[in-house]
Amino acid sequence: DTAVSQTPKYLVTQMGNDKSIKCEQNLGHDTMYWYKQDSKKFLKIMFSYNNKELIINETVPNRFSPKSPDKAHLNLHINSLELGDSAVYFCASSQDKTTLPGYTFGSGTRLTVV
Amino acid sequence: KQEVTQIPAALSVPEGENLVLNCSFTDSAIYNLQWFRQDPGKGLTSLLLIQSSQREQTSGRLNASLDKSSGRSTLYIAASQPGDSATYLCAPKETSGSRLTFGEGTQLTVNP
Numbered sequence: 001d002t003a004v005s006q007t008p009k010y011l012v013t014q015m016g017n018d019k020s021i022k023c024e025q026n027l028g029h030d031t032m033y034w035y036k037q038d039s040k041k042f043l044k045i046m047f048s049y050n051n052k053e054l055i056i057n058e059t060v061p062n063r064f065s066p067k068s069p070d071k072a073h074l075n076l077h078i079n080s081l082e083l084g085d086s087a088v089y090f091c092a093s094s095q096d097k098t099t100l101p102g103y104t105f106g107s108g109t110r111l112t113v114v
Numbered sequence: 115k116q117e118v119t120q121i122p123a124a125l126s127v128p129e130g131e132n133l134v135l136n137c138s139f140t141d142s143a144i145y146n147l148q149w150f151r152q153d154p155g156k157g158l159t160s161l162l163l164i165q166s167s168q169r170e171q172t173s174g175r176l177n178a179s180l181d182k183s184s185g186r187s188t189l190y191i192a193a194s195q196p197g198d199s200a201t202y203l204c205a206p207k208e209t210s211g212s213r214l215t216f217g218e219g220t221q222l223t224v225n226p
Contacts, residue, residue, distance in 0.1 A: 031212050041201070043216040056213060090157060094212060102148045102207070103214060107157035 003027050006091045006106040013081055014114055021076045021109045023091030029104070030095055031055075032074035034066060037088040037108070046089075049074050081113045116141045120204060120217035127194060128225050135189040135220045137204035142185050144206040148214065149178050149189050151200040158203065162189070166209075194224045 004025045013019050025032060033056075034046040048056035049068040063079045078085060091106040117140045127133060137147075146165045150158040162171045162178040164187070170179040177190040187204055201221045205214040 033212075040218070042218055043203070043205075045213050045215075048212055050212070056211060092158075102146065102160055102163040103158075103205075104160065105150075105158040110155075 003104050004091055004093055004106040006089075006109050008109060009107065010110050010112075012112045012114065015081055015083060017081050018077070018079045019081060019111070020078070021089055021091075021111075023074045023076070023106060025072055025091075025093040025104070027093055027104060029093035030071060031093060032068065032071070033092040033094075033103075034074065034076050035090040035092060035105075037090060039087070043090070047074075047076075078111075081111075083113050086111055086113045116144075116206060116208065116215040118204060118206065118215050118217035120202075120220050122220055123218065124221040124223075126223040126225065129194060129196060131194050131224075133191040133194055133222070135191070135202050135204075135222070137187040137189070137217055139185045139187075139204075139206045139215070141206075141208075142182050143209050144182060145209045147178075147180055147187050147204060147206045149176075149187075150203045150205065152203060152219070153200045161202075191222075194222075196224045196226050198222060198224050 006023045031050045033048045037043045047066040052068045065077045068074045088108045090108045094103045119138045121136045148163045149161045164171045164180040175192040180187045201219040203219045205216045
């Protein structure tokens, strides 16, 4: 009964490869997000989708492309992976209008580029 | 641009102590503020959410206060336990959208 689930949990890949991370939420939330946590543990927003529409697009290389086929799914595709892309990527969801419990995060995908 | 600072960066205490974790933010125009805990190698668990119109929220041994005008929030943990050991993150949510801005967190260790 996981509320926000991401796959895979771990991803090790070589530089230059293309990879995708999938995210699904079963909370009925309107908005989904991708956050990146770097080696210094700082969490920063990358993208946000509301009902399949992109509403936040931070200064992220265009090698990163989110895709939301429906409001319960938000996938992240990364082209031409670089060493600096190594991080933990978190998917999250929330209601458009804030209600408890607010944001709900997935357990993260640890990406290692070698 | 919202900036969030959490003090202290790390804290190590013996079991049973009462603790105060501090969070300050630069833009007081927030919709709400959420406190999370993150265990090593894990995701974020929501602890408390305070609406901008509220002053505090309580859940069990946790109490969070919010002083929006001064850009401050505190998380009070009563009678700390080893299971409370984790990184605690505060994150105000902007009013104009749905973005959370995170601090670097306070890494708490409660020693038995």
